[in-house]
Amino acid sequence: YTPALAEDVMAFQVRYGLNADGVIGPRTLGALNRTVEERIDQIRLSLERARWLLPGLEDDFVLVNIAGPMTYLRKDGRTVWTARSITGLPFRKTPVFRDEIEYMEVNPTWTVPQSIFRKDKLPAVRRDPGYLDRGGYSVRRLSDGQTVPASSVNWASDNPGVTLVQRPGPDNALGLIKFMFPNEHAVYLHDTNDRSLFDRNERNLSSGCIRVENPFEFANLLMADDPDWSPARLDEILASGKTTRIDLPKPMPVLLTYWTAWVEGGEVQFREDIYERDAAVLAALNDDG
Numbered sequence: 001y002t003p004a005l006a007e008d009v010m011a012f013q014v015r016y017g018l019n020a021d022g023v024i025g026p027r028t029l030g031a032l033n034r035t036v037e038e039r040i041d042q043i044r045l046s047l048e049r050a051r052w053l054l055p056g057l058e059d060d061f062v063l064v065n066i067a068g069p070m071t072y073l074r075k076d077g078r079t080v081w082t083a084r085s086i087t088g089l090p091f092r093k094t095p096v097f098r099d100e101i102e103y104m105e106v107n108p109t110w111t112v113p114q115s116i117f118r119k120d121k122l123p124a125v126r127r128d129p130g131y132l133d134r135g136g137y138s139v140r141r142l143s144d145g146q147t148v149p150a151s152s153v154n155w156a157s158d159n160p161g162v163t164l165v166q167r168p169g170p171d172n173a174l175g176l177i178k179f180m181f182p183n184e185h186a187v188y189l190h191d192t193n194d195r196s197l198f199d200r201n202e203r204n205l206s207s208g209c210i211r212v213e214n215p216f217e218f219a220n221l222l223m224a225d226d227p228d229w230s231p232a233r234l235d236e237i238l239a240s241g242k243t244t245r246i247d248l249p250k251p252m253p254v255l256l257t258y259w260t261a262w263v264e265g266g267e268v269q270f271r272e273d274i275y276e277r278d279a280a281v282l283a284a285l286n287d288d289g
Contacts, residue, residue, distance in 0.1 A: 017068075017271045019201050031270075042261035042270060045278055048285060053098045053255045061253040062101065064189070064210050066094045067260045067271045069203050071189070071212050073221055081221055084198045086211040093275050094208050096258050099181040100251035101189075104219055106237045106244045107168035108178045112137075113186065114163065116207055121164055125155050136167040168243055176238055177215050179222070181254055189254075191215040204274050210256070225249040 006022040013020040016031045024032070059077040064070075066087045073081040088094035112121055124131050132139070132150050139150050139162050153160050166172050175191020185208070192211040197203065212218060216234060223229040226249045237244050260271045260278065273279075 015267060015269055017201055017269070031272075039261070039268075039270060041282055042278070043268065044285060045281055046259040046261045048281060049096070049257055049259060053096075053257055057253060057255075061255060062189075063255045063257065064094075065262065066096070066204075066210075066256060066258045067274060068262075068269075069210075071210065071218075073218065075221070081218060083213040083215075083218065084203065085213065086192065086197055086203045086206050088206050088208040089204055090274055090276075092207045094206070094210060094256060095185045095187060096256055097183065097185070098253065098255050099183050101179050101181045101222065101248060101254050102251050103180050103245055103247045104222070105178050105180060106219075106234070106246065107176060107241055108172065108174050108190070109168055109243055110166040110172055110174045112164040112166070113207075117163055122155070122160070125150075132164070136169060136171055137164040138167070139163075140165055168241060175211075175215065177219055179212075179215075179218070187256070189215075189218075222248055222252055 009024060009028070010020045010022045012018075012032070013022075013028060016028075018028055018031065060075050061073075063072045063074065064085060064087070065072075069085045069087040071083045071085045072079050121137075131137075138147050139153060140147050142161050142163055147165075148162065153162055168176075170176065171193050173193060175193055178188055178190035180188050187209050189210045189212050195213070197205055197211075198213045216231075216238075219234060220229075220231050223234075223246070237246075258275065258277060260273050262269055
């Protein structure tokens with residue numbers, strides 16, 4: 001196992017989204033043993049998934065590759081911005097669909113979805129009475145949206161009838177900015193309060209929404225066609241700490257897709273089918289002959 005071979009292994013690992021340590025562990029060995037036919041099928045699947053979402057698309061759009069996971073901004077037919085991203089866990093999958101980003105919200109609050117409240121937050125509050133104060137959460141009744149004291153809630157109940165709202169700030173789970181395309185899935189792009197997660201190779205870690213690295217660069221690029229916009233204005237809004245909605249100059253198409261093979265920098269990249277979606281689509285493709 002020479003140094004030259006170790007370098008080749010690391011190059012392979014980068015191309016296949018593995019930890020580039022030069023060690024042929026179980027995941028690297030599994031990727032090495034995939035057949036050419038399997039890799040060709042991955043390319044076929046990505047082409048099919050592109051066919052679902054790309055027709056009629058203009059030159060400017062945002063593309064999220066859930067399986068990558070990466071986010072790209074295309075303007076005038078070329079990629080002008082790329083960012084590592086964090087997408088949904090295998091049991092909280094990010095959906096595939098096409099929509100339009102309509103506005104940004106700077107210094108957002110976070111209203112905890114009921115699914116996350118029941119699975120994550122409620123057990124945390126029961127274990128630690130100080131959890132709400134440390135996290136900057138207020139408590140609201142579901143029935144009328146009124147803020148109520150935490151002490152008035154029966155936290156032992158399976159359904160306390162409340163939700164949590166986290167105040168804006170650097171500790172907010174959404175970070176300092178979010179990008180909204182209102183949809184039935186309640187999915188959107190946003191900053192994060194834990195940017196260290198972007199350093200991981202495997203980044204399917206969220207509850208379904210998409211966290212993007214360097215979100216302020218993204219915001220300024222989305223606003224580039226607004227003559228009244230400037231990075232300094234964004235800095236002022238951030239410094240104010242106030243929740244502020246900013247409409248885009250025009251809606252930006254956004255595609256959430258699931259590609260386990262794609263071309264980047266002249267090379268085909270491959271990733272594992274973390275959501276186990278490929279088999280069903282491939283069977284349908286093969287049935288179509």
